[in-house]
Amino acid sequence: EIVLTQSPGTLSLSPGERATLSCRASQSVSSKSLTWYQQKPGQPPRLLIYGASTRATGIPDRFGGSGSGTDFTLTISRLEPEDFAVYYCQQCGTSPWTFGQGTKVEIK
Amino acid sequence: QVQLQESGPGLVKPSGTLSLTCDVSGGSVIGHIWWSWVRQPPGKGLEWIGETYPSGGTNYNPSLKSRVTISVDTSKNQFSLKVNSVTAADTAVYYCARLWSGSSYYFDSWGQGILVTVSS
Numbered sequence: 001e002i003v004l005t006q007s008p009g010t011l012s013l014s015p016g017e018r019a020t021l022s023c024r025a026s027q028s029v030s031s032k033s034l035t036w037y038q039q040k041p042g043q044p045p046r047l048l049i050y051g052a053s054t055r056a057t058g059i060p061d062r063f064g065g066s067g068s069g070t071d072f073t074l075t076i077s078r079l080e081p082e083d084f085a086v087y088y089c090q091q092c093g094t095s096p097w098t099f100g101q102g103t104k105v106e107i108k
Numbered sequence: 109q110v111q112l113q114e115s116g117p118g119l120v121k122p123s124g125t126l127s128l129t130c131d132v133s134g135g136s137v138i139g140h141i142w143w144s145w146v147r148q149p150p151g152k153g154l155e156w157i158g159e160t161y162p163s164g165g166t167n168y169n170p171s172l173k174s175r176v177t178i179s180v181d182t183s184k185n186q187f188s189l190k191v192n193s194v195t196a197a198d199t200a201v202y203y204c205a206r207l208w209s210g211s212s213y214y215f216d217s218w219g220q221g222i223l224v225t226v227s228s
Contacts, residue, residue, distance in 0.1 A: 001170075035214040044203055044218035045154065051212035088154060092213035096169040097144075099154040 002026055004089050006100035012108040019076040021103045023089035028069045033093035036065055036074045039102075040085045048087075049074065079105070110135035112204050112219035120198075120226050126191040130204030130219060137180055138162045142207040143187045144215065145178060147200040155200075159207060160187055194226045 003026040013019055023034075031052040037045035047056040049065035052072055062077040076083055084107050089100040116128035130143070137143060144159040158168035160178040168176050172191070180187040191198060201223050205215040 032212040033214075035212075037215075044205075044221050045215070046218075047214060047216055050214040050216075054212070056216070090154075090215070092207065095167055096171070097156040099156070101153045 001096050002029060002091055002094050002098050004091060004098055004100035006087075006089060006103045008103060009101075010104045010106060012106050013079055014108045015079050015081055017079050019074075019079055019083075019105055021074040021076075021087055021105075023067075023072040023074070023100050025070045025072075025091065027094075029072075029091045030093040031068050033091050034065075034067070034072050035090045035092070037088045037090065038083075038085050039088065045088060076105075081107075110206060110217050112206065112217055114202060114204050114219045114222040116222060116224070118223060118225060120194055120224060121228055122195055122226055123193055124226075126189070126194050126198060126202075126224055126226070128189045128202055128204075128222065128224070129186050130188070131184075131186045132206075133185075136182075137185050137187060138182055140209065142167070142209060143178075143180060144205045144207050145189045146203045146205055146215070146218075147198075148203070148221075149197075149200045157189065157191075157202075196226050198224070199226045200224065 007022045034052040036049040039045045053065040064075045086102045113131045142159040145157040175192045177190040201221040203221045204219045206217040208216040
């Protein structure tokens with residue numbers, strides 16, 4: 001199975017700062033099957049970015065995705081208070097579909 | 109916008125069977141869509157369990173395949189999950205989700221989740 005490794009595990013930043021989250025795959029992932037989700041406590045994951053770089057409906061443009069092959073990045077240009085959450089990358093290119101272990105973005 | 113809602117027992121005894129249902133509203137289970145189950149142990153990450161296709165096809169995570177059955181009931185517009193021989197390690201929030209498969213592939217709709225505890 002494809003293992004997705006996210007780094008860092010925790011990112012401590014202040015509102016207004018830029019966040020850069022990494023997702024590295026153990027083998028090449030089709031860009032059309034790489035997705036990012038945001039999850040807050042007690043809530044289901046929320047679709048942020050699909051196809052590695054396309055924002056889902058209603059997602060602010062401060063969220064951006066990039067990458068290809070085995071290296072993908074989620075960038076939040078300026079953190080808003082509501083952005084502090086856990087972020088997961090996920091692939092649906094090769095079964096079994098897998099998720100990264102998550103990156104927690106916390107308030108510094 | 110399709111909406112998903114999980115239901116089922118919140119407590120299951122060890123060695124028993126976990127059974128959950130996902131009701132789909134605002135859309136039909138029939139179509140070129142895969143319907144999935146994902147779980148999340150308390151304080152941990154997400155694990156894909158498996159999925160079903162309305163025509164009857166299924167795809168399971170090998171780590172759970174021997175214990176899992178996922179099926180769809182088109183007459184009730186719902187799909188279900190059964191996990192046999194459960195242990196404490198199966199304690200988790202269980203989510204149902206829709207896998208959108210067009211030019212990209214992603215889970216675009218999720219249920220709110222249901223906590224299932226395995227305990228005697």
